[in-house]
Amino acid sequence: MFRNILVPTDGSPLATMAVDAAIAFAKEAGAKITVLTVTEPFHFFSTDVEQLGSTREEYEALSREHAAETLAAAQAKAERAGVACTAGQLRNHEVYRAIIDKAEEIGADLIVMASHGRGGVGALIIGSVTAKVLTHSTIPVLVYRKK
Structure with a gap:
């Protein structure tokens, strides 16, 4: 049923568990996966701790390096x-939109991603990429939650 799975990850422990679950699911289903990281561009005005302590160049380099390490680890596990x-x-700038656009571009028939399950004010202040993907995607989304 599912043959082409998109797995967005930010490299966090929960997202890494979702990658692991997606790999196991893909193996069972005989599917292929595409692992994706989406980084927001540097903002001069930000509440993101990584951006507050960095220059644009430092942030860009660190975010590229973190993404490359995250993707290499996921590819090694899949292999x-x-x-x-x-x-x-x-x-x-819109992480959720980039995820949906990539899923459509590659013809994904499933998106597997993590959710921290924040509710209430935390979800309103921080926002939820997963919730936005769920709301706007026409492609099925499997949400991995911490047990």
């Missing part, structure tokens, strides 16, 4: 599991 895997990095 060990015998799952075909491609990877990509994007930079976009």
